Amino acid sequence: MSVVTTAVTDAVVAGKKNSPLAQRIKRDPIAWIGKPLVWAVCLAPLAWLAWLAPTGGLGANPIEFINRHLGDWGLRILLVSLAVTPLRIVTGWKQAVRFRRLIGLFAFFYVVLHVTNYVVVDHFFNWREIFQDIIKRWYITVGMVGLLSLTSLAITSTKGWIKRIGGRNWNRLHKLVYVAGVAGCIHFIMMRKGFQIEPLVYAGIFALLMSARLIEFLRRRFFA
Numbered sequence: 001m002s003v004v005t006t007a008v009t010d011a012v013v014a015g016k017k018n019s020p021l022a023q024r025i026k027r028d029p030i031a032w033i034g035k036p037l038v039w040a041v042c043l044a045p046l047a048w049l050a051w052l053a054p055t056g057g058l059g060a061n062p063i064e065f066i067n068r069h070l071g072d073w074g075l076r077i078l079l080v081s082l083a084v085t086p087l088r089i090v091t092g093w094k095q096a097v098r099f100r101r102l103i104g105l106f107a108f109f110y111v112v113l114h115v116t117n118y119v120v121v122d123h124f125f126n127w128r129e130i131f132q133d134i135i136k137r138w139y140i141t142v143g144m145v146g147l148l149s150l151t152s153l154a155i156t157s158t159k160g161w162i163k164r165i166g167g168r169n170w171n172r173l174h175k176l177v178y179v180a181g182v183a184g185c186i187h188f189i190m191m192r193k194g195f196q197i198e199p200l201v202y203a204g205i206f207a208l209l210m211s212a213r214l215i216e217f218l219r220r221r222f223f224a
């Protein structure tokens with residue numbers, strides 16, 4: 001990312017060395033190039049869906065296709081947000097954490113769309129049926145745990161909330177992201193039923209990301 005941002009920055013600065021925009025980009029390439037790039041990449045799966053819909057690309061069961069597409073991307077982006085800290089640990093690139101909140105909010109956004117599709121299109125606001133589903137189908141119950149965790153994280157993601165509850169409590173609360181990760185992976189494994197590789201790959205990536213944090217925690221505790 002930093003190579004790309006530096007290259008783009010240099011190109012812009014070479015063209016208009018002293019323009020206010022070029023100066024701003026040079027001062028904070030993450031805000032002016034990195035974050036817009038994250039927006040573009042995270043919105044691409046939604047744009048892809050919008051492209052497939054009118055072109056007949058949603059297959060024989062469009063509701064299922066949309067639900068799965070949104071669920072998959074919710075989980076993928078959640079895993080990317082969990083990869084930010086290990087990336088900082090491994091590369092030492094401290095600025096990486098500036099992307100974490102935005103990526104986490106995109107994960108929440110896709111999960112909300114995933115659930116909205118389930119409630120509105122799949123069940124047409126039939127709350128009785130939805131409630132039955134939540135208590136009878138375990139993978140939906142587990143999904144709800146993930147949704148509630150992500151919702152608390154999204155609500156408290158602002159600077160105002162950090163001030164209101166204090167940095168320490170905020171950090172504690174934001175450990176819920178691990179609950180969301182576990183819930184997302186278990187939800188996927190249970191939903192697919194039987195032995196299937198794909199959900200296990202996601203769970204494996206999650207376990208790997210968690211081990212990186214654990215190793216760092218133990219290193220700091222016992223060797224730093």
Ligand code: HEM
Binds near residue numbers: 074143187
């Ligand atoms: C952190 C929260 C959640 C994540 C990350 C997530 C992610 C996923 C994933 C990855 C799949 C499998 C897609 C595939 O087969 O490729 C899935 C399926 C599904 N999810 Fe979620 N989900 C979450 C929460 C929920 C909630 C709260 C509900 C409902 C209230 C829900 C309803 C469903 C349903 C009905 C399916 C199965 C669709 C089908 O049978 O085709 N999910 N979800």
